[in-house]
Amino acid sequence: MEHSVISASNFNAWFGDNHAVKDVSIKIEKNQVIAVMGPSGCGKTTFLRCINRMHELVPGARTEGMLKLYADDIYTMNPIYVRYKIGMVFQRPNPFPNLSIYDNVVAGYKLNGLKIPKVEMDHIVEKSLTSAALWNEVKDSLHKKGTFLSGGQQQRLCIARAIAMEPEVILFDEPTSALDPISTSSIEALFHELKANYTLIIVTHNMQQAARVSDKTAFFYLGELVEFDNTRQMFTAPKDKRTQNYITGRFS
Amino acid sequence: MDARLKVRNTKSIVFKSIIIFLAFVITIPLIIILLYIIKQGVTQVNWHFLTHVPAPVGETGGGISNALLGSIIIVALSSLIAIPTGILTGIYLSENATTRLAYYAGLCVDILQGVPSIVVGMVVYFWIVKPLGTFSALSGSVALAIMMLPIVIRSTEQTLKLLPDSLKEAALSLGVPYHRVILKVIVPCGFAGILSGIMLSVARIVGETAPLLFTAFGNPYLSAAITKPMQSLPLLIFNYATSPYDEWHNLAWGASFILLMFVLLLNIFTKLITRKWNIQL
Ligand SMILES: Nc1ncnc2c1ncn2[C@@H]1O[C@H](COP(=O)(O)OP(=O)(O)O)[C@@H](O)[C@H]1O
Ligand SMILES: [Mg+2]
Numbered sequence: 001m002e003h004s005v006i007s008a009s010n011f012n013a014w015f016g017d018n019h020a021v022k023d024v025s026i027k028i029e030k031n032q033v034i035a036v037m038g039p040s041g042c043g044k045t046t047f048l049r050c051i052n053r054m055h056e057l058v059p060g061a062r063t064e065g066m067l068k069l070y071a072d073d074i075y076t077m078n079p080i081y082v083r084y085k086i087g088m089v090f091q092r093p094n095p096f097p098n099l100s101i102y103d104n105v106v107a108g109y110k111l112n113g114l115k116i117p118k119v120e121m122d123h124i125v126e127k128s129l130t131s132a133a134l135w136n137e138v139k140d141s142l143h144k145k146g147t148f149l150s151g152g153q154q155q156r157l158c159i160a161r162a163i164a165m166e167p168e169v170i171l172f173d174e175p176t177s178a179l180d181p182i183s184t185s186s187i188e189a190l191f192h193e194l195k196a197n198y199t200l201i202i203v204t205h206n207m208q209q210a211a212r213v214s215d216k217t218a219f220f221y222l223g224e225l226v227e228f229d230n231t232r233q234m235f236t237a238p239k240d241k242r243t244q245n246y247i248t249g250r251f252s
Numbered sequence: 253m254d255a256r257l258k259v260r261n262t263k264s265i266v267f268k269s270i271i272i273f274l275a276f277v278i279t280i281p282l283i284i285i286l287l288y289i290i291k292q293g294v295t296q297v298n299w300h301f302l303t304h305v306p307a308p309v310g311e312t313g314g315g316i317s318n319a320l321l322g323s324i325i326i327v328a329l330s331s332l333i334a335i336p337t338g339i340l341t342g343i344y345l346s347e348n349a350t351t352r353l354a355y356y357a358g359l360c361v362d363i364l365q366g367v368p369s370i371v372v373g374m375v376v377y378f379w380i381v382k383p384l385g386t387f388s389a390l391s392g393s394v395a396l397a398i399m400m401l402p403i404v405i406r407s408t409e410q411t412l413k414l415l416p417d418s419l420k421e422a423a424l425s426l427g428v429p430y431h432r433v434i435l436k437v438i439v440p441c442g443f444a445g446i447l448s449g450i451m452l453s454v455a456r457i458v459g460e461t462a463p464l465l466f467t468a469f470g471n472p473y474l475s476a477a478i479t480k481p482m483q484s485l486p487l488l489i490f491n492y493a494t495s496p497y498d499e500w501h502n503l504a505w506g507a508s509f510i511l512l513m514f515v516l517l518l519n520i521f522t523k524l525i526t527r528k529w530n531i532q533l
Contacts, residue, residue: 054425083427090425094418098440108426111436158422165426 003070005030005169005199006051011065013043013050015058020046022223023065028169028216033195035210035231036203038220039246044203047220048171051201052086053079069168084108087162087170092178093154095146095161102142104157105129108165124164131197132160133190152183159190163198170194172202176209188213207247211235219243286512293509296502305474306488309497316507318474319488322389325476326468326484327458329393334400335450341401342408342446343434349413365402372398373463381467389475389482392468396460400453407449411442444529451522455515461486485511 004027013021020043028034036044049055050063053074067074074082095104105125109116116124125142129135134156138149146157155175162170176184191200191213204210210217210231217231219240227234227243238244300315307314341357348354373395380391415438423433439446464470469481470491485507493504 052425054421057424080427080429083425088425090418090421092418094416094422096419096422096437096441098437098443107423108428111423111426111428111432113432161422161426 003068004028005070006201007066007068009066011047011050011063011067013046013055013063014061015046016060020223021050024225026218026225026228028199028201030199031195031197032215033191033200033202033213035214035217036201036220037205037207037210037217037246038226040205042220043223044220045173048088048173048201048203051169051171052088053082054088084165085168087165087167089155089158089162089170089172089175091174093151093158095149095154095157097145097147099146100143101138101146101149101157104146105160105164107161128160128164129157131163131194132156133186133193134160150183152179152186155179155183155187156190159187159194163194167198169199169201172200174203174205177205184209207235219246221246289505289508289512292502292505293507293512296506297509301506306472306492306503307499309500312499314499314503316485316488316503316510318471318483319485319507320510321474321476322468322471322482322484323458323486325478326389326393326396326464326482327454329390329478330396330400330457331450331454333393333397334404334453338401338404338453339408339439339446342405343412343439345405345409346412347434361402361405364398365406368462369395369399369460370462370465373465373467376463377466384479386479387467387469387481389468389478389480392464392482392484393478395463395467396457399457399460399463403453403456404446404449407452408442408446411445411449412438414445415441444526447529448522448526451518451525455518455522458514458518459486459511461490465490 006028007026009025011021011024012019022043024047036048038044046055050067051074055061055063056079063075069077069082069085096107099107102125103110105128106116106121109121109124126135126139129138134153137153138157141148146154149157155178159170159175176187179187188209191202194200195215202210202214214231216229217234218228219226219234219238219242221242227238227240229239234243235247238247300313302315302320303317304313304315305318306316341361345354345358345361376391376395376398380394381387384391419437419441420433423437424430428436464484464487468484468487470487471481471483475482489504489507489511492500492507495501
């Protein structure tokens with residue numbers, strides 16, 4: 001039997017006494033784009049950060065239940081290895097301000113002290129920047145600081161940085177909410193390209209965006225996964241009342 | 253209506269004039285002091301002055317090479333002690349701000365900053381000079397290192413606290429282990445701030461006299477032995493300025509000038525560094 005890329009069963013997460021993710025079970029298939037939606041504070045970010053084990057870095061945070069990458073239990077793997085395999089792109093573009101564009105792309109290798117021949121490094125940089133649709137814009141300024149780029153370019157640089165590690169899954173936490181409409185649409189176009197090689201899980205507040213880019217949508221409400229279905233199905237005929245209320249704008 | 257506006261305008265002009273006048277009054281003595289030191293000192297400084305030890309009373313010539321070398325050694329040694337410990341403590345305080353240990357450590361740093369330098373000198377005298385049975389450059393360096401510590405610690409801590417968490421998260425999400433995140437991302441990003449703290453702390457201690465009086469003690473001869481008494485610029489100034497001989501006064505003026513230039517250059521450097529290496533977030 002083929003395993004799902006990510007599968008959760010009865011997964012829970014807490015911040016101290018705050019039960020932020022409740023009993024979530026979900027199966028995410030390879031090469032799909034999954035949109036994660038729901039009102040603010042319903043645990044979307046927390047769930048995402050459980051998948052690459054960033055949640056446990058918050059003091060007092062804990063988890064329970066099963067979360068797997070293919071057949072492997074994410075919570076018995078080495079967290080460092082988990083984060084190699086599951087990349088993350090944040091809400092605000094966060095390139096390393098002390099590194100050049102080139103070094104930002106291979107930051108995952110350099111900061112980990114992994115020695116790689118220069119030719120191979122050059123190749124990774126070009127390939128990742130091309131995949132992130134940024135190569136043409138920066139190929140002449142690879143040794144400038146990454147922070148000279150515009151917000152949208154910085155976000156694509158962060159995507160290139162994640163891609164460079166050749167992950168299985170890339171997590172996006174509201175990746176366009178800090179960007180202007182043009183940068184947003186260039187990132188959305190990128191999702192279509194990326195899904196050929198990666199599985200994408202994207203938290204978004206923007207319903208049009210979810211409809212445009214995702215194959216399936218997960219709707220979270222107060223820490224629970226209320227509904228998980230094909231995006232089209234979800235937006236035309238949601239099964240749960242809460243999903244329906246959300247997409248018709250009855251609460252945000 | 254018009255009249256009231258006029259009154260207000262006049263008031264504001266008067267107020268401004270008073271402020272400008274006061275600023276002048278405060279700056280003028282500072283400038284006079286600087287000019288006076290330069291006038292007295294600059295004529296003393298030449299190659300001979302920098303490379304010879306003070307001449308005995310009655311002889312002309314002589315220089316401050318012993319004090320210059322001593323100051324360099326003592327300050328280098330204090331930096332060697334205070335910079336690594338200070339930076340590490342600063343990292344600890346900024347990374348673990350909410351812990352009890354950080355609270356008490358922070359409190360100690362604040363208190364240390366307020367301890368008069370002569371008291372630091374006395375403590376070092378009883379801890380190091382007495383047990384070793386001799387005044388030494390090493391004990392002087394320890395005393396100055398204690399004076400440097402709070403500045404290095406606080407500037408490191410404050411610089412690192414200003415860095416956004418998103419930076420650390422970016423590195424952690426790439427699978428970078430915590431200690432490498434600190435060494436390869438956090439410290440390099442705060443480099444300008446940490447360095448300017450270090451420069452300020454050096455500028456602060458290079459002219460300290462009190463803690464050296466009964467630690468490094470002073471030495472009329474050229475010496476590089478850190479377990480022996482050593483001369484330093486502020487000690488030389490203190491000893492020679494209070495002597496009854498004109499030649500010695502001149503040496504003290506020359507040494508003051510060198511000290512002043514060093515601190516001035518250090519400050520200019522610090523400004524340039526923070527401007528050049530400041531990381532755009
Ligand atoms: N660092 C944190 N420490 C404590 N509680 C947190 C933290 N981050 C989020 N929470 C809490 O966890 C819950 C879920 O938050 P989050 O996952 O950020 O929601 P969303 O991303 O859906 O807006 C909220 O109740 C929030 O207050
Ligand atoms: Mg969120």
